[in-house]
Amino acid sequence: MHYPFWYVPWLTSPMLIAIIATLHVFVAMFAVGGGFVLALGARAGYRPGGGPLLDYLRQFAWFFILITVAYGAITGVGVWWIIGLASPLATEELIHIFIFVWGLEYTAFLVEIVSAFVFFYGWGRLDARTHQITVRIYAVSAWLSLVLITGITAFMLNTGGWSQGAGLWRAFWNPQTVPQIVARTGTSLMLAALFVFLHAALKLPRGGEVHARIARLTARWAMLGGALVIVGGAGWFVLSPPSAQAALAAAAALNILMVLLFALTALVIVMLYLGPYRKPEWVNPGFAILFFSMGFAATAAGEFVREAVRKPYIVYGSILGNGIRVAEVPRARVEGFLNNGTWTRAYIGERYPQLLDRGRIDQARLPNLPLAQRREIGRVLFQYHCNDCHAVTGYSGVDQLIRGWTRGMIADVVRAPDRAAFFMPPWCGTPEEAEVLTDYLASVARPYPAGLMRPGGEGSQ
Amino acid sequence: MTPIAPPSPHGYPTPFWLLEALKVFGFWLHAGPMNLWYAGMPAAVLLRFLGGTHGRHLARRLASVMPIAIALGVNFGIIPLLFTQVVNYQFFYPAGVLIAWPWLGVIGLLTVAYYGVYVHAESSRRGLVLAAGAASALLLVAIGFLFANNFSLMTNPGQWLAIFGRTAIAGAPSGLALNLGDPTLLPRWLMMFGLAMTTAAAYIALDTAYFERSGDDTYSRWAGRFAVLLYTVGLVWFAAAGSWYVFGTWHKHVQQAAIARPAIAALMAATAAAPGLPWLLLVLWRRVGAPKLAAWAAAAQFGVIGINAVSRQWVQNVELRPYADLASVPVHAQWVAFGAFVAALMAAIWVVAWMVLRLRAAWLRSNPN
Numbered sequence: 124m125h126y127p128f129w130y131v132p133w134l135t136s137p138m139l140i141a142i143i144a145t146l147h148v149f150v151a152m153f154a155v156g157g158g159f160v161l162a163l164g165a166r167a168g169y170r171p172g173g174g175p176l177l178d179y180l181r182q183f184a185w186f187f188i189l190i191t192v193a194y195g196a197i198t199g200v201g202v203w204w205i206i207g208l209a210s211p212l213a214t215e216e217l218i219h220i221f222i223f224v225w226g227l228e229y230t231a232f233l234v235e236i237v238s239a240f241v242f243f244y245g246w247g248r249l250d251a252r253t254h255q256i257t258v259r260i261y262a263v264s265a266w267l268s269l270v271l272i273t274g275i276t277a278f279m280l281n282t283g284g285w286s287q288g289a290g291l292w293r294a295f296w297n298p299q300t301v302p303q304i305v306a307r308t309g310t311s312l313m314l315a316a317l318f319v320f321l322h323a324a325l326k327l328p329r330g331g332e333v334h335a336r337i338a339r340l341t342a343r344w345a346m347l348g349g350a351l352v353i354v355g356g357a358g359w360f361v362l363s364p365p366s367a368q369a370a371l372a373a374a375a376a377l378n379i380l381m382v383l384l385f386a387l388t389a390l391v392i393v394m395l396y397l398g399p400y401r402k403p404e405w406v407n408p409g410f411a412i413l414f415f416s417m418g419f420a421a422t423a424a425g426e427f428v429r430e431a432v433r434k435p436y437i438v439y440g441s442i443l444g445n446g447i448r449v450a451e452v453p454r455a456r457v458e459g460f461l462n463n464g465t466w467t468r469a470y471i472g473e474r475y476p477q478l479l480d481r482g483r484i485d486q487a488r489l490p491n492l493p494l495a496q497r498r499e500i501g502r503v504l505f506q507y508h509c510n511d512c513h514a515v516t517g518y519s520g521v522d523q524l525i526r527g528w529t530r531g532m533i534a535d536v537v538r539a540p541d542r543a544a545f546f547m548p549p550w551c552g553t554p555e556e557a558e559v560l561t562d563y564l565a566s567v568a569r570p571y572p573a574g575l576m577r578p579g580g581e582g583s584q
Numbered sequence: 585m586t587p588i589a590p591p592s593p594h595g596y597p598t599p600f601w602l603l604e605a606l607k608v609f610g611f612w613l614h615a616g617p618m619n620l621w622y623a624g625m626p627a628a629v630l631l632r633f634l635g636g637t638h639g640r641h642l643a644r645r646l647a648s649v650m651p652i653a654i655a656l657g658v659n660f661g662i663i664p665l666l667f668t669q670v671v672n673y674q675f676f677y678p679a680g681v682l683i684a685w686p687w688l689g690v691i692g693l694l695t696v697a698y699y700g701v702y703v704h705a706e707s708s709r710r711g712l713v714l715a716a717g718a719a720s721a722l723l724l725v726a727i728g729f730l731f732a733n734n735f736s737l738m739t740n741p742g743q744w745l746a747i748f749g750r751t752a753i754a755g756a757p758s759g760l761a762l763n764l765g766d767p768t769l770l771p772r773w774l775m776m777f778g779l780a781m782t783t784a785a786a787y788i789a790l791d792t793a794y795f796e797r798s799g800d801d802t803y804s805r806w807a808g809r810f811a812v813l814l815y816t817v818g819l820v821w822f823a824a825a826g827s828w829y830v831f832g833t834w835h836k837h838v839q840q841a842a843i844a845r846p847a848i849a850a851l852m853a854a855t856a857a858a859p860g861l862p863w864l865l866l867v868l869w870r871r872v873g874a875p876k877l878a879a880w881a882a883a884a885q886f887g888v889i890g891i892n893a894v895s896r897q898w899v900q901n902v903e904l905r906p907y908a909d910l911a912s913v914p915v916h917a918q919w920v921a922f923g924a925f926v927a928a929l930m931a932a933i934w935v936v937a938w939m940v941l942r943l944r945a946a947w948l949r950s951n952p953n
Contacts, residue, residue: 125589125590126589126677126678126681127587127678127681127682127748127752127756127757128681128755128756128757129681129684129756129757129759130752130753130754130756130757130758130759131759136684139688143691189699189702192655193651193654193655193695193698193699193702194695196655196658196659197658197691197694197695197698198691198695200658200661200662200665200691200694201688201691203662203665204680204687204688204690204691205688207669207676207677207680208677208680208681208684208687208688208759211673211677211678211680211681212589214669214673214677215589215592215669215673215677216592216594218666218669218670218673219592219594219595219596219597219670220594222597222666222667222670222918223597223918223921223922223924223925224921225662225666226663226666226925226928226929227924227925227928229659229662229663229666230925230928230929230931230932231928231932232659232662233659233932233936234932234935234936236655236656236659237936237939237940238935238939240652240655241939241940241942241943244943245942245943245946247950248943248946248947248949248950249942249943249946250946253942253946257939257942260935260939287593287594287916290918291918291920291921292920292921448593450593465587465588465589465590466587466678466748466755467755468587469585469587469745469748470748470752470755471755473745473749499754502754502755503754503755503756505754506753506754506755506756507755507756510756
């Protein structure tokens, strides 16, 4: 509430984070797993008789650079852009705790980029040993960047009760870090296989020796990746906060996504064994595209689940999902949400000077405004208090969620959203503000659907 | 009253001066490759299609280095981006949100521009090379304009409420705005382009003196003349836009602060005069022909970029001073983490240097002439 909230109709601005993050993570994981594939492939390729494999790897390395160094790097910056725009307070919080971890990640990223270029441009120029060292440097630095960023995203889900005095490393090595590193390492190996299959299916003749070698090599490591995903995923679940476990059990959408995730992972492992590992000729364009699509679906589902189970927080225990610092909630409930919000105060002060008393919004004056103005101010409250998770109409649209509700029902939920659903943040304003938000919500609620029994079982409408 | 967010309860992870130094250092590293693609890409496209034999040769050389320049520039840009968010978060985030869609558009534009650069460098189809190169050059210049928008808005919080008032929907900005009303916007953007031209010129000199190995003297002479000409145009451009920026758009309190202390006045004068040194070295290189002079010119240009980065930071601090006392924020030091970062950076530089030197040695072996 200390930063302006970016209004994105229908979708909500935080959903843009999910979209860009998914587009990035899919390739960022490939950048990590692909490094291992290239390192292992180069090792096999530099052995006697490995020339054709090496020739193929050269083609693959170019594809790899075009995807990871260009698209992957820029969408990574895109994640920075979008989190600063859609969730500035949480970004502020994380960067002040983890700036030097991000600095470390940057150094790993620097080595990653340079080693990728040197590996590619050194082909046929560098001796075999140096060439292999270069690709191993790439693989290690890419994996280290995964480790470093995972410690930060893991902290968002389980801070392990961290406080400022506990120091940075306690924050980094939180209970979620290791399981998430294991799961993400596994995911990266699996996703790398999907990209390799796609490339090999399009570039190599089926039934050829190189096709078979690359399919088997990648499938073997991808199956290991699948096992890591299961082990890491189990650790992630066990070490999640109780609210995250409860959210997984309570929300139907998360149930479905989790089942989908595990089912896809299990299916991919089985298909990897039956297909590319035992019968490499299975790897044709259709198979590869199917696998690729499954991987993308699993990545998107994983990102959605990861974001959803943190609710009501963005940074667990510290920053609420609606961009409010937990420590500031008690004051906001006394002095008013609008008063405590830097931009809401400026906006209301400009538009409704009659509400001001010595520069502060006088809560007692809110109920005396005409209904139209109360609704307008209620909409301001909605933007800053609710719009992070709910559009008015659109994604998780509140107009549908409160369809047919009475004013009293809406007021009950507004006064204590966390009682209505434990994954919603608490009400962070005064009772007067709750009333104006209720006025607004009542004005956008759609009517009870026709053709059903009346609420309370009074017969058909 | 200007809506400024309260300071972070976490304070700074190191003293303010060190964060500022890291930010400036990061920007300095970033600005080299960024300058190269900013002015180098339009130059490459123009030379490819309007230049003669030598112009086309230089265009191809510039084009071939662009993918790496962009990769490094984006990578080096992370450091100033990180430290801007540690030190200037109260200004950086609101400015970004107010122009959110254009600012987010940078990512899409850069993605297209980057792939366009690859197509421009790798394709053999003339039409495609022209289209991709021209589109990339235009997009990169447009990205510069968007950066100038955000960073001028960030340092001009007095504009925020006007933009907010125009674009807010129930108190939340739509993000559909640009900072077009800011008098500093255009000179900032143009000044950076002038500086970029000088950097591209210095790079061309370095390339001609050390990396171009065709042995064609007529090309070397032509490229030398072109480098000096480009540097001269950039220098004049930089001086004109810089004068407009400093004398025409700076707030009174910034102008007064710039001359209030001799050290700062000297810094400002040095920033203005600095490009003269590489220019002089380039002229000498053209006349004398000693490659070392081109190397010295490139090194001096790096110094020019550095002194610009320091001056920009000083101006930014003065512009923001009326809104927040950034230097007095409490420090909760993370010295171990800082040490780890510095050690990792040193190790990374060592590893990078090792790889690049190995590649260079291998390249020299495979191209003995």
